[in-house]
Amino acid sequence: MTEAGDSAPRVVETAAALLIGNELLSGKVRDANLERLGRTLHELGIRLARVLVVPDEREVIAGELRELSEAYDVVFTSGGMGPTHDDVTIVAVAQAFDCPVVVEPRFEELLRRLYGERCTEAHLRMARIPSGACLAGDGNEWPAIVARNVWILPGLPEVFAEKLAIVRTYLRGPRPFCSRAVLAATEEPGLVALLDAVVSAHPSVEVGSYPKWFDPEYKTRITFDAPDPDAMRRALEHFLSLLPSDALVRVE
Amino acid sequence: MTEAGDSAPRVVETAAALLIGNELLSGKVRDANLERLGRTLHELGIRLARVLVVPDEREVIAGELRELSEAYDVVFTSGGMGPTHDDVTIVAVAQAFDCPVVVEPRFEELLRRLYGERCTEAHLRMARIPSGACLAGDGNEWPAIVARNVWILPGLPEVFAEKLAIVRTYLRGPRPFCSRAVLAATEEPGLVALLDAVVSAHPSVEVGSYPKWFDPEYKTRITFDAPDPDAMRRALEHFLSLLPSDALVRVE
Numbered sequence: 317m318t319e320a321g322d323s324a325p326r327v328v329e330t331a332a333a334l335l336i337g338n339e340l341l342s343g344k345v346r347d348a349n350l351e352r353l354g355r356t357l358h359e360l361g362i363r364l365a366r367v368l369v370v371p372d373e374r375e376v377i378a379g380e381l382r383e384l385s386e387a388y389d390v391v392f393t394s395g396g397m398g399p400t401h402d403d404v405t406i407v408a409v410a411q412a413f414d415c416p417v418v419v420e421p422r423f424e425e426l427l428r429r430l431y432g433e434r435c436t437e438a439h440l441r442m443a444r445i446p447s448g449a450c451l452a453g454d455g456n457e458w459p460a461i462v463a464r465n466v467w468i469l470p471g472l473p474e475v476f477a478e479k480l481a482i483v484r485t486y487l488r489g490p491r492p493f494c495s496r497a498v499l500a501a502t503e504e505p506g507l508v509a510l511l512d513a514v515v516s517a518h519p520s521v522e523v524g525s526y527p528k529w530f531d532p533e534y535k536t537r538i539t540f541d542a543p544d545p546d547a548m549r550r551a552l553e554h555f556l557s558l559l560p561s562d563a564l565v566r567v568e
Numbered sequence: 569m570t571e572a573g574d575s576a577p578r579v580v581e582t583a584a585a586l587l588i589g590n591e592l593l594s595g596k597v598r599d600a601n602l603e604r605l606g607r608t609l610h611e612l613g614i615r616l617a618r619v620l621v622v623p624d625e626r627e628v629i630a631g632e633l634r635e636l637s638e639a640y641d642v643v644f645t646s647g648g649m650g651p652t653h654d655d656v657t658i659v660a661v662a663q664a665f666d667c668p669v670v671v672e673p674r675f676e677e678l679l680r681r682l683y684g685e686r687c688t689e690a691h692l693r694m695a696r697i698p699s700g701a702c703l704a705g706d707g708n709e710w711p712a713i714v715a716r717n718v719w720i721l722p723g724l725p726e727v728f729a730e731k732l733a734i735v736r737t738y739l740r741g742p743r744p745f746c747s748r749a750v751l752a753a754t755e756e757p758g759l760v761a762l763l764d765a766v767v768s769a770h771p772s773v774e775v776g777s778y779p780k781w782f783d784p785e786y787k788t789r790i791t792f793d794a795p796d797p798d799a800m801r802r803a804l805e806h807f808l809s810l811l812p813s814d815a816l817v818r819v820e
Contacts, residue, residue: 354594368618504651
């Protein structure tokens with residue numbers, strides 16, 4: 317469990333995410349948060365294993381959260397934290413954990429300061445948290461809300477990114493991943509034999525192959541990821557030794 | 569069930585999607601397909617209710633597909649259709665439906681024509697389909713593969729978009745959604761009372777509210793969606809009648 321005020325980052329292995337919003341499912345908005353969350357967790361060495369995109373429906377969100385929270389070390393939600401009728405994340409988390417919603421005095425004070433005389437009950441809906449939740453990020457004016465192992469993050473990409481900076485100080489994986497990539501001028505089918513040889517010789521290394529059909533610079537990007545930098549380097553060098561030299565565009 | 573060669577689009581109500589790929593979970597690639605799929609289905613009046621992002625793991629994909637295929641009228645997969653070790657979608661669909669993988673002669677012929685003498689067994693892995701799957705899109709050189717109610721679509725965004733054009737000719741919802749949007753100069757908390765009044769007076773209309781914190785043009789985008797154009801228009805007009813005229817940026 318993540319506790320506000322921990323001095324050292326907590327080690328977690330697996331993560332899941334719940335992206336919340338009708339607008340993501342109807343194509344009105346292109347999600348920008350999964351990529352950022354994935355990259356952050358990958359750099360920390362935490363394996364993001366499952367992501368769900370669900371509508372603004374309290375029952376659905378609460379049910380999914382209950383399952384994800386039990387199955388994964390840490391869960392991140394994105395979206396549904398505003399003051400309007402379609403912002404149901406806080407009440408859904410509270411429902412998932414069978415606890416009431418309360419007003420967090422620190423947020424209430426911030427909102428009253430921010431909006432001054434314009435501050436209404438509607439504004440103060442943004443001060444609600446599930447009872448018992450922690451605030452993570454002491455130096456941050458707007459800390460992140462963490463209920464049990466669920467980080468409740470806002471959907472606005474700029475604010476979501478700010479909260480990931482807090483995540484970085486609270487969590488880390490058992491070992492960060494080391495990653496390299498090779499750009500090759502060979503089309504993906506021409507690399508299958510090489511890749512099969514490398515994959516079977518280096519089982520601890522995750523090898524990814526991503527074709528580009530319309531890129532003038534290269535045809536396939538091959539990635540190597542492992543917690544052990546030596547294992548990763550051996551797989552990379554094995555691959556490079558098998559790749560015809562005129563097929564190498566560059567190593568990143 | 570979607571059948572290749574249907575003359576009229578089949579009516580389906582609900583959809584789910586499975587986005588497949590370690591690269592989406594590690595933040596190496598930002599998904600571009602969900603937004604397009606969501607917009608296409610929304611225009612057709614099909615409700616995309618649930619989306620999952622999962623790694624390149626056959627067992628995981630097969631298990632999820634079995635559940636989604638039973639729970640929703642139609643399911644779309646994206647990714648994992650290339651020739652390399654991490655492309656497991658076809659075998660996973662076959663596993664989900666307990667059927668063998670076979671080579672589709674039409675794809676084999678296309679691949680042999682495309683690659684000529686360079687065509688190897690590795691290339692021909694891209695000719696595999698789950699036994700019993702249909703090909704949808706007769707006029708299309710590369711039809712889409714449809715196994716029961718699962719459309720197996722490629723991950724490359726350019727190719728995914730081409731396949732959506734086929735989806736449009738095969739499927740439609742009970743009634744397409746009518747959609748309008750209002751851009752308002754008011755911050756979201758200031759709209760809560762108006763929105764609550766409109767939402768409760770027009771239960772058949774889906775009202776969405778999306779704040780923009782860093783946009784110079786407007787502060788909140790409010791969307792109105794309904795299958796019934798008159799209901800949608802009434803909700804829109806109700807909202808506009810309550811919005812102070814100096815807060816209206818424009819209607820889209």
